[in-house]
Amino acid sequence: MTVVQVSAGWVPLAAALLLTVATAAAALDGVLAARAGGRPLGEGLLTPAAETARLFRQRRRTTVAADLPLQRIGGAGLLTAALLMVTVVPFGRWTVADLSVGVVWFNAMDVLLWAALWLAGWGPNSVHPLVAGHRFLAQALSYELPLMFALTTPAVAAGSLRLGDLVAAQSGLWFVVWMPVAFVVFCAGVLAFSAWGPFSAALGGGATGGVLAESAGVDRWLVTAGRYALLTAGAAFGATAFLGGGHGPLLPAWLWVLVKTALLLAVLVALRRRLPVVRPERLTVPAWLVVLPLVLVQLLVVSVVVVVRG
Amino acid sequence: MGLIGRLAARRTAVLVAEVPGWARTRCAVEQQVRSRGWRLADSPADADLLVVCGDPGPRFAAALDLVWAQLPGPRARAQVLDPAGVAAALDDAAAQLADEAAQRHDAGARPDEPPQGVPATDTSIGADAADAPDDDAPDDDAPDDDAPDDDADGAAPPAWDDPHPGSTDQDETDQDDGEAPGADEATGDSDHDGDTDDDSMGDGDMSHGDMGDGDMGGMDMPMPGGIPLAGGAGDEELPDPDGLDLDVLHLPLGPVLPHWPAGLLLHTTVQGERIVAARAEVLEPAADAPAGGSLHGTPAGRWDAVATLLALAGWADTAAAAARLRDAALTDAVPERESERLARRVRRSRLLRWSLRGVGVLPEGDAADRLAHWLAGTAHGQPITLQQVADLVTGLDLATARLVVASLDLDTTAREPVPVEGA
Structure with missing residues (x-):
């Protein structure tokens, strides 16, 4: 299966697709929340629409001596990074940007989030957001290196950094089968850079x-929507790099990508309900002493297999 | 009201402020919020409604006014004095929110600039009432068996009303000279961190320390928004465990803060995000709370404590389940099966245990142990004084400090009124 780069005219459609799937993720979260609260599930389905209406109706809010430009750059950074991430992910046979360094591009975009969340915390000139921004950086110190090596693993196996090549290399066997550790670490990394679930210490997971x-109004909406978009982009990348992308029987390739992305996304969204928040200061030791060596061993195993197979 | 307004109303976010003694009312509000499909707000910026449970004293009321000024709008405010009035008050508030003409008028009448606070340490607000606590009969003491009992450890009784308790942390000299700016150049005038911060999420001024303006000759320092920049505390700076030279600020936590003991105001001095000194007090209600307003020592109180701690631990699902059990316990018996299932689920979580282990260590155990006791329904340990609370949070980062406070399950209605020394 070859991947072709579509014209730039399709970019709005790709963005709309990302936002649609992200909305579905928010609706799923609403349903799960409704279930936990003993409410009718249908009510939860409307959560993204209701929250959007509420925030669009709300006034924006400023604080004394706020650094507004930086705050807004940071706030918009999440959604921007998510949109840039999916540009390299092939949707079946098509991709928006067929970069030869797609994996590195994805990684670079997730590093952008360090700045985005920190700036969003710095901007309001207020203790709690500032502390939370720094807590995100502390968390990033724990997740970023394992995530990088987890991203490296499929690239080593495919012998390429182009996502189309990663998909082609999985025509026989999905990467998740022989690099499960890298896959799990990657998923944890997606949760962490989206500040979601157990890694949501920086975004109110502790009330x-x-x-x-x-933040209020549209500023809050941008960050909230950006978070779902990041989860979606991460799930799309994971489905492509580990779950075989468009490979699968019967269905067309693009539908397989969509189905795999949706399933992975649903798992990531649901994890939030299963787990409490991990405090960033407690995360560092296991991340560096357990997870990092594990993912390096995974990378070593994959490299040896690649060399032996020639 | 258009489609947008109707949709928005489905997700109304409610900031609940509980005055000591009105826990039952607060629980009724939370139950109503849940049953309407609304949600509880994390901060004033997140809120559409401010619901005050109880009759706040003057200082608490002043803090509430500042919180009210921080709601972005459309906004509405309600006061509820007993559980029976909750539904009507929320209906009324929802109608205010939907009234677009009134909301436009409210928006137009508000100042363009964000509100500036008054110092949290300013005890002069309503001084007449606040300084005469003697008429506040300690009527709540009797039923609360795990209340901070005054003579439990033979120490002086906690001075709930005393803004300047003699036992103040010795590092905290600066906290006490709020009325004498200039007396202490380096860290003087706590005036600058206003009550805006009373909800601890206030406007920008909270992140400014109070440092530096005195000894810098004042006008040389940039003063964004009229507030001096945070700075090092100079000679008074306490050694940082990481050897960093960090800015020092004064940050009040409470009294309007979700998942926080009613009326507790914790004055903290933070270096970076670490609390290096703390002093706790309780803001009084204006009138005596209705009898039986406190939940402490009841099954509902235990589940309330569980829900609070789980919410702060970032586990929304189990926190919601615990809150539902609490509401069931308020009206009826706790359903056996559900409570067992929740207790098992919480106990099984290694992640939670790992997160709470070593937090808020008292002689009889840490936060994880106390949570286990609540889940098992067994009584736990000694009551605790405000001074002990302040000592426990000193040296912790803000997030851990909040976990510690939640794990103590303070009963702020139990108090031993003492005459306040002249300020």
């Missing part, structure tokens, strides 16, 4: 509001 403690 302080975190980086969002001073």
